[in-house]
Amino acid sequence: MIAQSAARHYANFKGLPKGRSELEESSLMARSTTLAFSGLLLAAAPASALARDYLVHDQKEYRAAAGAVKAGDVIRLAEGEWKDFPILLEGQGTAKQPITLTVQTKGKVILTGASSLRMAGSHLLVSGLVFRDGSAPGAEVISFRRDPRSYARHSRLTEVVIDRYNKADRRTEDRWVSIYGSDNRVDHSWFAGKGNLGVTLAVIRPKGQPEANRHRIDHNYFGPRPPLGSNGGETIRLGTSDESLSDSANLVEANVFDRCDGEVEIVSVKSGANVVRSNLILESQGAIVLRHGNGNRVERNVFLGKAKPHTGGVRVINEGQIVRDNYMEGLAGTDFTSALAVMNGVPGSAINRYHAVSGAEIANNSMFEVARVTLGAGADAERTAAPTGSRLTNNLITGQDGKPFRVEADMVGVTFTDNVTDGEVPGAIPSGLRKTGIATKRAANGLLYPTDPALAAQGAPRDLRPVMVAEVGPAWYPKATGIAAFGSGRAVPVKAGGLEAAVAAARPGDTLKLAAGHYTAEAPLRISVPLTVSGPRDADIAFSAPTLFQLEEGAALRLEGLSITGDKAPRQSGNAVIRTSALSTVANYALEIDGTAFSRLDSAPAFDLIATTPGTFADRIAITKAAVNGLSGAVLAAAAETEGKGRYAAEHIAIADSRFEKIGSLAQILRAGTDESTFGPELILRGNTVVQSGPVMLGLSGVQSILIEGNTFRSSGRIAVANSVGTPETRIIDNHFIQTPEPTVTKLYPQGSPRVLVSGNSIGGDAS
Structure with a gap:
């Protein structure tokens, strides 16, 4: 029953749930899934008279087991170091009987050297792997495909660690996780210390394959990523510009982004109909950027910048974007990394440039002690198309310097309604933005809310519950710490x-x-x-x-x-x-x-x-x-x-x-x-x-x-x-x-x- 319950939940995650109670539901769902998944490994063998449990000790034994594996089978890697191990897991499991690759003991199986993982087929389940002390032999550490014709679908990667698994030359590009196919999930995993060029985790939508992906990326720990010093340092990217005008429909939910400083885009959305929800962004330089694609939602996220330079919130580009119910505090970013940056576009833009903002809904967001809200961001000789048909409603903004707003373009196409600030109101916003004193107090959830009853409904909702660091990643692998400080030793x-x-x-x-x-x-x-x-x-x-x-x-x-x-x-x-x-x-x-x-x-x-x-x-x-x-x-x-x-x-x-x-x-x-x-x-x-x-x-x-x-x-x-x-x-x-x-x-x-x-x-x- 435990295995069947887990399989039913796993098969169900492809739908995108809706409503404000989703964080509580998804947290409960994730906890039950973790328990059920543990039971699934124990129950996999008796679930079918034909299911087998393989304990393999070297690559030869693994290849023999992988060549014979069938629905319901489990392959376990024995404790120890597995060096230069190119893993291929391929097969056809079922929702009730996935094909499972796991480890004998969590935290005691380390993949080193030139190791990697490729997955192809359906209903595959991988857990417990640790990649450390090496780098992928090719362009990907983990790939949800075997080759350009063989993808993984309805498959799951959980409790997997990639720890500073970098190419020797920082200018050589690779991706740590590439999600191809459809209806896959990456959850409760640990990714930190990427120092070379390339996205940490990417949803890949090859040109000419515009169908929705419906992947779920949840409860992962994305730990420190230092500044790369060039483009190509995103932590998550959803699609590319080539297919960005079609919908990908991914869910990025309840992850922690801890000191992810690679570049200006922490999460780069380059496709449509994605939901980025209920994540915690801690002291991370950059922003969630709706770079390409239409009809995306960024909601119920908590951004805590602690006044660190370049910590940002959300940057809005393209059509029909929704940014609502987010909480932002202490964000010191300006320009493209403002707490909110609504960009100017390029008239008749090519698909890889900047489409104008239209039909954006930006509502019920709290922005406390932020350095900047930039409207018409990036306006110049090329980006002359101001936002149109958009609304800013019921937002609450307090600034670090009393002048949180910077307006760089005509705002005639934006309607402002019931927004409140304690800072100077720009002349370019003639109505819908009111200046008043804003006293605040921390609630039980650790977030600030106005004490004035007249402002009780202003800004982010009161039922937000920031996801905790302890709730993400594998429980058995410690979260990242900083490097040794000067003078901290002998x-x-x-x-x-x-x-x-x-x-x-x-x-x-x-x-x-x-x-x-x-x-x-x-x-x-x-x-x-x-x-x-x-x-x-x-x-x-x-x-x-x-x-x-x-x-x-x-x-x-x-x-x-x-x-x-x-x-x-x-x-x-x-x-x-x-x-x-x-x-x-x-x-x-x-x-x-x-x-x-x-x-x-x-x-x-x-x-x-x-x-x-x-x-x-x-x-x-x-x-x-x-x-x-x-x-x-x-x-x-x-x-x-x-x-x-x-x-x-x-x-x-x-x-x-x-x-x-x-x-x-x-x-x-x-x-x-x-x-x-x-x-x-x-x-x-x-x-x-x-x-x-x-x-x-x-x-x-x-x-x-x-x-x-x-x-x-x-x-x-x-x-x-x-x-x-x-x-x-x-x-x-x-x-x-x-x-x-x-x-x-x-x-x-x-x-x-x-x-x-x-x-x-x-x-x-x-x-x-």
Whole structure:
């Protein structure tokens, strides 16, 4: 009976339930399914006189069992590591008797190396697999098809883990899960740490096959995905533009998205009639984006940004989209990652560009302490079609700065009714948006609601229940944690002559405390863990190799209070104090320099302080209270990504309160191409003094956010800013330019709407 009950539930999930009580129903359904599924594995053998239970110990035994498997049979992988194992599960089960692939013991069967899973047939059930310590041999780790003609239908993937199972080169694309066919389900699984190019989970709708898919993606844990630094970092994608004008009808429900920061689209909807419902989005940069396709619903989701930059809500494009009953709090995103972004479209748009918004219904959403609601987002010389026939009704908005609204296009085609805000009402919204004080209190569900009875019906419904992290993913696999922080490990004293050995023996989070004295590195110090190197200024490090610190896979480096000299480096072009790996690294790194002095780095041409290499990416590079005297190259050379695909070297760059004398340039930063799917690079340059640089002191191309504030530039070269597509922001304010040219700001492409503020700067004066 247990097996039959589970099978009946499993066969039923293809329909899309409706109504506000669905979260409670689906949670109960999921819990009962988990219990029933456990019973199903035990009951599968007696359910039919012909059903068999295979325990296999190697690939040969698996292939024999897989070749003989029939409806109701169960194959179990024995405990241990299965390396380089290409699994094919193919067969025809039934709703009452699926063909099952599982494990002897959950959490103790690990697929490593070049392993993968393909499924083809009907009523297949896979559970308990863990993919770790390797990468797929092809373009997919798990695929719901054997080949382009053989798909899986009515099949289920549950309690499966893919943990940092990445290609060695971050620029090589693959997908972790590709769902083909129809009526399939992925639930209670764990996906985290994808660092290379490609979608984490995608519904694939091949061109020429426009029929609905009706897949269900529910109760999964989508854990941290670091910024990719290019397009192709979505966590979920439903379809592609080719078939986006037909309906896919997928349900994405009750998942947790935890720190999913890959790119601007967390969930990218590129087909019609999908429902994205009752998910929890935690501190994730980006938004749920209705990119292509019509008639989608985004409802009853909870977004908690905690003021993290670029945390967004929902972006609306195309026809007949419904965004209702969502709760958003502390979202700091603007522009395309606003809490709500209603875009402008392209007149007569090609299928892969931006169809105009029409017939949108945006109702009963709460947006508390959000940075921005953007209407007519992306309006420029190409995107001139404003929203039409759309309604914003009964929404509640409070802003972080008292001005939460940005209107970039004509709103005559949008009707506003009974919306309330505590911020400034734009003149472009003449009615239907009322300003009032909004006091709030947290309810038992942990969410904020107005205390004024007159606002009781405003915004998100009171019966929302955010899905809990403990309710998603397999219970037997722990949720993801962060990398070791600087200073979280041991304090290791180091004397002169012992630096190389100390670096080689370092553990994650260690701090190497150098004693006063002279240190010489004869070969690059290769860093592969988060490491701090600290010392007094009379801890002097010289190096005779082309590089002092080489940042390898897994590295992060902080330098504190040291003195580093370059006069012993080779007399050749291209030396660097800090250089990223010669090979692509999947993990993002961090680099911090605080209170450290650098000198005599001009003994050879093109001698850089920091040199980035293609295929490496920094979450942050921060230089504070540093002193550089004599440098023939760049303090930061971050222009190695030249392919024009929107890639760049670092997400956040900050240089503050430092002094630079006789340098080639302060920074060269490049983001080439016209892609709009990323957040950075972001540069903050504040409180610095630069005396005597080369002809281009600062070269910035395609940088998305620039703040140059309160600096003094003497006898230096020009600042050259070239803005790219999207809405890049450049602010050059309150600086002193002494015998230094005024900054130049140009625009690379006709598309895009750069925002430029050059104000309060002084030009000319004594250079002494």
